Each structure stands twice: as C-alpha cells, then as structure tokens.
Amino acid sequence: MTIRFNDETFRDDYSYHNSPEAIRRFPFPFDKDDYMYSVNMEPHGTGGRAGSVFEKRFDVDEHYVAEMRDRAITLASDPLRCQSLPHMELAGWDLLELIMQCKAEDYPELFQLHRDGDRWHWVNRPLGIEQRFTFLDPTTLPCGPMEYITRQAQGDFAVLDQRENNLWMDAGMVTSQADWSLDFDIGMNFFEWHAPVPKAAEMGIFQRALKFLLAIPQGSPSRRLNWTMTVNPRLDTSPENYHLWGPEKRTITPENVGAKQYLRVELQSFWRLPRSNALAFPIRCYLIALQDLVTVPKWARRLHRVIRDLPDELAEYKGFTVNRQIITDYLAQFDDGKPTSPGIFADD
Amino acid sequence: MTSLMLRVTAAESLTPLVKRFRFEHPRGATLPLFSGGAHVVVEMPDGDMLRRNAYSLISDPQDGSGYEIAVRREDGGRGGSRFMHGGVRPGDQLRVSLPLNLFALDLRARKHVLIAGGIGITPFIAQVRQLLRMQLPFELHYAARSRTEAAGLHLLPDVPHVHAHISDEGNRMDLGAILSGQPLGTQVYTCGPEGLITAVAQSGARLGWPKSALHSEVFQAPPPGRPFEVMLARSGRTIAVGAHQSLLEALEAAEVEIDWSCRGGACGRCETRVVSCHGRIEHHDHWLSEDEQSAQTRIMPCVSRFRGESLIIDR
Numbered sequence: 001m002t003i004r005f006n007d008e009t010f011r012d013d014y015s016y017h018n019s020p021e022a023i024r025r026f027p028f029p030f031d032k033d034d035y036m037y038s039v040n041m042e043p044h045g046t047g048g049r050a051g052s053v054f055e056k057r058f059d060v061d062e063h064y065v066a067e068m069r070d071r072a073i074t075l076a077s078d079p080l081r082c083q084s085l086p087h088m089e090l091a092g093w094d095l096l097e098l099i100m101q102c103k104a105e106d107y108p109e110l111f112q113l114h115r116d117g118d119r120w121h122w123v124n125r126p127l128g129i130e131q132r133f134t135f136l137d138p139t140t141l142p143c144g145p146m147e148y149i150t151r152q153a154q155g156d157f158a159v160l161d162q163r164e165n166n167l168w169m170d171a172g173m174v175t176s177q178a179d180w181s182l183d184f185d186i187g188m189n190f191f192e193w194h195a196p197v198p199k200a201a202e203m204g205i206f207q208r209a210l211k212f213l214l215a216i217p218q219g220s221p222s223r224r225l226n227w228t229m230t231v232n233p234r235l236d237t238s239p240e241n242y243h244l245w246g247p248e249k250r251t252i253t254p255e256n257v258g259a260k261q262y263l264r265v266e267l268q269s270f271w272r273l274p275r276s277n278a279l280a281f282p283i284r285c286y287l288i289a290l291q292d293l294v295t296v297p298k299w300a301r302r303l304h305r306v307i308r309d310l311p312d313e314l315a316e317y318k319g320f321t322v323n324r325q326i327i328t329d330y331l332a333q334f335d336d337g338k339p340t341s342p343g344i345f346a347d348d
Numbered sequence: 349m350t351s352l353m354l355r356v357t358a359a360e361s362l363t364p365l366v367k368r369f370r371f372e373h374p375r376g377a378t379l380p381l382f383s384g385g386a387h388v389v390v391e392m393p394d395g396d397m398l399r400r401n402a403y404s405l406i407s408d409p410q411d412g413s414g415y416e417i418a419v420r421r422e423d424g425g426r427g428g429s430r431f432m433h434g435g436v437r438p439g440d441q442l443r444v445s446l447p448l449n450l451f452a453l454d455l456r457a458r459k460h461v462l463i464a465g466g467i468g469i470t471p472f473i474a475q476v477r478q479l480l481r482m483q484l485p486f487e488l489h490y491a492a493r494s495r496t497e498a499a500g501l502h503l504l505p506d507v508p509h510v511h512a513h514i515s516d517e518g519n520r521m522d523l524g525a526i527l528s529g530q531p532l533g534t535q536v537y538t539c540g541p542e543g544l545i546t547a548v549a550q551s552g553a554r555l556g557w558p559k560s561a562l563h564s565e566v567f568q569a570p571p572p573g574r575p576f577e578v579m580l581a582r583s584g585r586t587i588a589v590g591a592h593q594s595l596l597e598a599l600e601a602a603e604v605e606i607d608w609s610c611r612g613g614a615c616g617r618c619e620t621r622v623v624s625c626h627g628r629i630e631h632h633d634h635w636l637s638e639d640e641q642s643a644q645t646r647i648m649p650c651v652s653r654f655r656g657e658s659l660i661i662d663r
Contacts, residue, residue: 085456086456087454087455087456088455090455090482161455162452163452163454164560211616211617211619214615214616215448215609215610215615215616215617217350217445217446217447217448217609218350218380218382218446218447218448219350219380219446220350220446272448274380274381274382274383274447275381275382275383275409275410276383276455277383277385277386277449277452
C-alpha cells in the first residue's frame with residue numbers, strides 16, 4: 001500500500017481536500033437515524049475492517065504530512081498546547097513506545113523501529129526523520145518523549161494519570177481540538193474537564209464511562225466516535241484562537257454550505273500504558289465537506305435526519321445552532337425518505 | 349480479558365506456606381511490561397471447575413522475560429491456593445491474564461512509604477524495584493510474625509530502605525513512629541490484613557494526614573460462605589452458588605456472559621443490577637458506595653454473596 005500525501009493547508013487558503021478513497025473510508029459516526037449520547041465503546045486494535053480507519057491502530061492517511069506541518073505552526077505560536085506535568089514523563093515514554101511500535105508494525109514501508117536493548121533507532125520516511133536515542137533517557141531526544149512522538153502522529157493526545165479512582169488530565173498534545181483547551185484543563189479530573197457537556201451528567205454517562213476507563217487493561221484498547229460541525233477545514237478550533245475561527249461561522253450561505261461546512265469526527269481510543277499505568281487517549285480528527293459526504297447516499301439521508309432532529313442543547317453545545325437551518329435545508333435535497341441500512345459504513 | 353497461555357518454569361517454596369511461581373511464554377516471547385502493584389489473574393482448571401484468582405506480580409516490572417507471583421496457601425479458602433500449591437509444577441501451562449494495576453504508585457509523591465503485613469508484601473516487591481530504578485525516595489516497612497514466615501525477605505533487595513519488623517524478635521512495627529515526621533508530599537501505601545489497613549488509617553488521621561495520601565490495596569480473594577441460589581431475570585433460570593464458589597464463578601459455570609477484570613471487588617467490571625432482593629446481600633466489595641450497598645440494588649458477583657429468601661439479578 002502506498003499513500004500519496006496531500007500538499008494542503010488547514011488555515012488561510014484552506015486547501016485541505018479528501019480524495020475519493022478518503023471520502024469512502026471516512027468514519028461516519030451515526031449508526032442510526034438519530035443521535036443521543038451513549039457509552040458507545042467498542043474494541044480497538046489490529047484486525048479492524050480492511051481499508052477503514054479502524055484497520056490500523058494509529059491510522060495514517062493522505063493528510064499525515066500536512067497535519068504535522070499544521071501542528072508545528074500551532075506549537076510555534078502557542079507552546080502551551082503541549083504540556084506534561086513532571087510525574088508524567090514515564091507515561092510519555094510509554095506513549096512513544098506504543099506509537100513507534102504500532103506504526104512500524106502496521107506501516108513497515110513508512111516507519112521503522114530498530115531496538116537494541118535501550119538503544120533505539122527510529123526512521124520516519126514521510127517526514128524525513130531519522131533518530132537514534134536511548135530509551136528512557138530524555139537527554140537523547142530533541143524534546144520530551146511525548147512531544148517528540150506526537151509531533152509525528154496525527155490527532156491530539158491526552159495522557160491521563162490514574163489515581164484516587166479517577167483520571168487526571170496531566171499531559172497532552174492538543175492542536176486539533178473541538179473547542180477545548182489543554183492549558184485550561186491541565187491537572188483536572190474526569191468530572192471537572194467534562195463539566196461543560198450538557199445532559200450527559202444527569203444521564204449517568206460519566207460515572208459509567210469512568211468505571212469502564214479505569215478498568216481498561218493492557219492489550220485491550222477501546223474506541224468510540226464523537227462528532228461536531230466545523231466551518232472550513234480547520235484543525236485548530238481552540239478557545240485560544242476563537243477570534244480566528246469563530247467569526248467564520250457567519251460566512252455560511254445556502255450557496256457555499258456544501259463546500260464550507262464540514263462534519264468533524266473524532267476517533268477516540270483508549271490505551272493502558274504498561275510502565276506508568278497511565279491511560280493514553282488519542283483523539284484523531286477527520287474532516288469532510290458536506291458536498292463530499294453527500295456523494296454517499298446513505299450518509300446524506302442519515303445526516304439530514306440526525307441534524308434535523310437533534311435536541312437544541314446539543315446543537316448549541318456543538319456550536320452550529322447559527323447555521324443549523326441552512327445545513328438542514330441543504331441536506332434535505334439528498335434525503336428521499338428511504339430507509340437506511342444499519343451500521344455506519346457506506347452501502348456497497 | 350486478554351490472556352496468555354504461559355508455562356510454569358519454577359515453583360519454589362519460600363516458607364512453609366508461601367510458594368513462588370514463575371511463568372514464561374512457551375516460545376520465549378517477551379511478555380508485556382507492567383507497573384509496580386499490578387496483578388494478573390491466573391486460571392486454574394480444578395476438576396470440572398475453572399477458578400480464577402488474582403495475584404500481585406512480584407517480578408521486575410521492566411523484565412518481560414517472565415512473570416512471578418507468590419501464593420500463600422489458605423487452607424480455609426476456596427481452594428485456589430491449595431490448587432496452586434498441590435497441583436502446579438514446572439512444565440505445566442496455565443492461562444494468565446495481562447497485568448492490571450489497581451494499586452499503582454502516585455508518581456507525584458515527594459516520598460513513598462510502603463507498609464506491608466504478612467503476604468501483603470507482594471505488590472511492594474515490584475514497586476520497590478520500580479522505585480529503585482526511578483531513583484525515587486521511599487521506605488518499606490514489612491511486618492511479619494517470624495523470620496521463617498517472612499517470605500518477603502527472600503524477595504526484597506538488601507537495601508537500607510527496607511525495614512523488617514519481626515514481632516517474635518520483639519521488633520513490632522510502630523505506625524506512629526513511621527507516620528510522624530514524614531516530609532510533606534509523602535504518599536503511604538498499605539497492604540495486608542484489614543486490621544493493619546485500619547490502623548494506618550487511624551494513625552494517619554490522628555497525625556493529620558490527608559486521606560488522599562493514604563492508599564491501600566483493596567482487592568481480596570472472594571470469601572467462602574453459605575451456599576445460596578440466584579435467579580437470572582433474562583433467562584428465568586435459577587443457579588446454585590456453592591459454599592466455596594463465588595457468584596461470578598457460578599455464572600461462568602452456567603455459561604452466562606459477564607465481563608470481569610480484577611475478581612476482587614475493586615474494578616467494577618462485573619457490577620450487576622439487582623432486580624429484586626428478599627434478604628440481605630453480603631457486600632464484600634470496595635467498589636459500590638455505602639449508599640449503593642445499603643440500597644441492595646447492585647451486586648458485585650466476584651466477591652459478594654446473598655442470604656435470604658430470593659435474589660433476582662439482571663443477567
């Protein structure tokens with residue numbers, strides 16, 4: 001398998017685009033025609049559906065190189081997007097090992113890892129990186145282990161310490177987030193950082209989710225999909241930069257909604273780390289323009305019904321109330337009222 | 349629960365009651381590393397019964413060449429430790445879960461104080477190795493009745509951080525002395541009999557320790573008890589739970605699908621809704637809150653039992 005990496009941007013001229021293959025493998029998040037929160041966990045790992053974003057443990061796609069370039073731009077202007085409290089360094093090494101090992105095993109033509117005891121040799125061909133270093137010796141890497149590896153892995157990463165029957169947001173690399181801030185959340189526990197989410201607390205969702213996460217064993221990662229809507233293919237929709245992307249919500253018109261309105265899907269996965277007992281929480285972001293999404297008839301029908309029938313407070317929380325009517329009207333033309341098949345995948 | 353079929357490569361008596369077992373991959377593969385305080389669940393095919401007991405790992409967390417556990421023979425227990433002592437020999441293969449840690453070190457600590465009573469030493473053996481490797485300040489206090497019973501002495505490194513308190517040598521552990529005068533930011537970990545855990549909590553409270561700085565290993569073997577019956581709401585079946593069987597084991601024997609992880613009432617995976625209860629649930633878990641326990645609407649089948657007229661659970 002060869003991947004052709006797109007030359008594209010996630011800001012300014014927004015030249016981000018999905019190839020037909022990328023559209024086909026997009027992780028459409030709705031398995032039925034309506035949506036409400038649930039603890040929708042399922043096992044993650046090797047052996048996911050062939051060709052889908054679930055096939056490999058850390059999916060690498062045509063956006064890889066451009067996304068890493070975008071991360072570097074964000075970090076240069078705001079270094080606090082990457083933070084690791086002092087006790088999390090061991091977890092950073094665990095994460096580095098996990099990602100290097102998975103990438104080298106799942107994409108041997110792109111990544112290689114040679115280990116000779118604690119002397120490691122890492123080759124990242126798409127980014128042109130070759131690094132020899134001593135595992136667990138931070139002086140042998142150009143930056144901390146978590147920062148080093150997450151500058152080479154798509155998606156955001158939260159690294160959660162586990163203690164007092166709770167999870168603590170004690171480290172992370174967050175540059176492609178749906179309007180939350182690592183700098184604000186750093187050091188918070190599971191309930192504190194979820195406090196802004198409407199409805200879910202009364203539903204007991206967080207208690208149940210936390211119980212599940214605390215008991216995630218090694219070797220049995222889990223995943224779930226989450227979603228929101230974003231105007232323009234922008235990775236950095238952070239509170240810090242709201243002044244840059246918030247006003248763009250007002251640029252949507254019935255004429256441009258198909259091109260400028262994106263469905264944003266997060267593939268969230270959960271991994272127990274061996275040496276630190278921390279929980280790695282990668283949040284991988286996928287973006288698709290509505291005009292590309294509607295090329296899959298099942299998705300067009302279903303997204304129309306979900307957006308149309310969504311409770312108001314969820315649309316408000318996800319930040320697209322202002323454009324909800326335009327989006328619903330646009331999608332309505334692709335919904336002929338026919339039933340949709342179960343599951344998230346496109347019909348063959 | 350991900351597990352591996354491993355070969356027993358050593359079974360050695362450390363004391364008259366405690367045996368050490370070593371497991372290795374049959375083809376020599378490296379096993380997943382772990383953190384100090386982690387346990388594994390060992391599957392024991394005992395006649396027509398499949399037992400699963402959790403044991404703390406005592407080997408070096410950074411050494412993937414094998415896993416080691418220490419098993420104390422509990423003659424009054426349900427039979428798992430007797431099976432390990434009587435029937436398991438080098439060359440045997442047993443299914444072992446991947447490690448899970450419900451008693452991890454708090455790596456923010458300025459200093460770690462580890463307090464062990466008897467066989468409660470086991471999780472600390474791996475933690476001591478981790479602390480030495482990370483060069484973190486710690487002290488370990490290990491209380492045992494006599495030197496011959498103190499299995500941990502064979503397993504701990506000879507370093508000045510390790511203090512043995514042997515009662516029949518007149519050297520009893522003085523918790524007040526240990527807990528007073530520790531630097532701010534110290535975390536305390538206790539594993540051993542319930543009485544020791546309570547004593548540390550009481551001493552700590554008296555000396556003004558924050559509760560969040562006092563940790564204890566809470567999972568335990570399921571206690572035996574009187575036999576009882578449970579009705580399963582989904583199938584309408586009634587199953588019998590034997591005196592030396594847990595409700596979880598009885599459900600598994602009846603081929604009811606149920607998730608589990610620690611099998612000691614600590615992780616919450618097997619939590620089950622109670623549909624109706626005429627009688628008293630004997631809650632032995634550390635998972636449900638006191639309110640949840642007294643409401644009798646949830647049960648942890650791995651450790652809890654029932655006494656009374658009838659119990660119907662949502663399985």
